[in-house]
Amino acid sequence: MPRNSPSDARRGRRAAQEGARPSVQDVAKLAGVAVGTVSNVLNNPDRVTEFTRRKVEAAIAELGFVRNFAARTLVAGTTNTVGLVLVDIGNSLFVDIARGAEAATAASGLKLLLANSDVDQAKQDAYLELFDQAQTAGLLLAPLDGPLDAARAIARRGRPIVVVNAPAADPDMCCVAVDEQLGGYLAAHHLIAQGARRLAFVGGPLHLHAIRDRLDGARQAATEASLDLTVIETHALNVRDGRTAGGNLLRQSRRVDGIVCASDPLAVGVINAAAERGVGVPDDLVVVGYDNNHLASESLIPISTIAQPGLRMGEVATQLLLEETQNDPDHRHQTVVLEPHLIARRSSQRRRPTTNRLRTP
Amino acid sequence: MPRNSPSDARRGRRAAQEGARPSVQDVAKLAGVAVGTVSNVLNNPDRVTEFTRRKVEAAIAELGFVRNFAARTLVAGTTNTVGLVLVDIGNSLFVDIARGAEAATAASGLKLLLANSDVDQAKQDAYLELFDQAQTAGLLLAPLDGPLDAARAIARRGRPIVVVNAPAADPDMCCVAVDEQLGGYLAAHHLIAQGARRLAFVGGPLHLHAIRDRLDGARQAATEASLDLTVIETHALNVRDGRTAGGNLLRQSRRVDGIVCASDPLAVGVINAAAERGVGVPDDLVVVGYDNNHLASESLIPISTIAQPGLRMGEVATQLLLEETQNDPDHRHQTVVLEPHLIARRSSQRRRPTTNRLRTP
């Protein structure tokens, strides 16, 4: 009969290999205990004598032992990790969402892993699949404006997934949305309250749900005040397009005096165009942006904007996800709609607010 | 003797459980083949008959089978995933690094997972450990200005790790650094070339390596031109501190005419302070920022800045990581130092560049 068990032989072989990472077996052998004991030191320290624990910990330190996450996951069937797929890591709204999610997951002892889909549907789907395969406790998705089939498939397979900044409510999963229409309404309404009477909306492309909703809201506010709304559709939401649109608007004879922009960079561009033409902001023209990006507050003329509650979006989404994780039998998918709010800064605040009364001759 | 093998019994039990995710065994049974064949369809499609492959694929689709990443990882001992731990996901430099790393990993068929340490050493170490435990192919770290012990420990255990935006070269791992001193030099030199003679440096806290290096570079340029350099140490790198520092500088009798700022937000603050006091930028005062954040180009007065090659940093770091992954026996840890460059915009460009010659009476 062989003196050494097969197991011992394997250990010996592994020990011979230089680069091999130590396993619980190696730790157990060095500490002179059984593997179960090592596992207990790691997972149920209470069940182990102080003395034994010390011995094991010393062995762990000496060997530089690191648990194998894959093996743990395989046994447990799940992980304490949440995956978040972001459509654009360069946009501060999504960064805020990530921060909110981080805070909420950390509070529950979970780790948050991020992936950037970079406005690429294929990448988005690939990362969703990766997180699904990796047995994450759940998934968060800040999607691009496209089909959510991959997310739905994951949801149907039983892995909790929450869509944050959702384009629309979805029966297959929980969503966190923001009332974009309200945002557009607030922006236009604010400009009207500041005395603007010749309104314009700058933003695009209009096939994006969010942009169109903002436009609809702005239009509603204009209609309520019996005002027209000139619409300039832009190609993108950046500074350059804002400058172009602003230039076009301000060149017209019947000059607008209030512009709702669908993003803060657009507002910057519009304000730059105004400055070039000697149109004073906010005295001759009031402007409001959207998203409360960093540059809105840091411009020379601080820009009024519609702030999305990014942090709360991340927190709420995580909250919904955790509820779903807890496998509550009567969990119903729901869509939480959060409200944006106006942050009034210089770009829309006349020194002496012009009201209707003052403007009548 | 029991008619069913234990394995079959287990399958049956699992099939009964509603939520259970299908395994290769389930797929094999449904397709009427062995598990090895399913595995081959997944990993070596060439070794399988077209007909068999179709059958298996149909079964996979019908069951909604998804591979278990943990099991695959356990067998393979590694993953095709790279982890990147970022110190601040809200800073566009690190976002650029992430983009560069994404591009480079994707080009090699690898997935990039992100984690945000949020300038928190404990979080940074925790995420490093998570990625290490998760058997990632390698790790990238954009660290906070603190000890790199955790990273070094991982490197010594044999897991490839590369530090991006490294504070200093390190014998234990590959690093990608940027010549901060050169950046400071370029900034100051540029202002001097624009005619500035009374220079100041605004930035802090100075215990941060990067900031101090930038100051040293600026000082060198000033010294070479036999000029003084006033230093205002700020608490942080934000707009408010820039405004305060700018106000203090511009209130003094011997007013500065050129300011090197250690960040773009600081430059915005300085420019705002100048505007408040009627000091014209760039005519009376030239200003340069640092980092080429989005707001630098999008300000009303576009801000000259020192651009860090974020994308390239991410790419180069990934490149180094991949080299190390390939286990080249004569791989030597190296530190690649990249060079920042000046982007001259309005804030430092006088309409008629003032040269020494023109200034002499």
Added chain:
DNA sequence: CTGTTAGCGCATTCAA
């Protein structure tokens, strides 16, 4: 409180 062992799901042998 400790030691032994089965098995998580997959990939990869090796035989047929």
Added chain:
DNA sequence: TTGAATGCGCTAACAG
């Protein structure tokens, strides 16, 4: 080409 068996490293259950 296909099918059955082994083990990756760990946890948990159970016997001592």
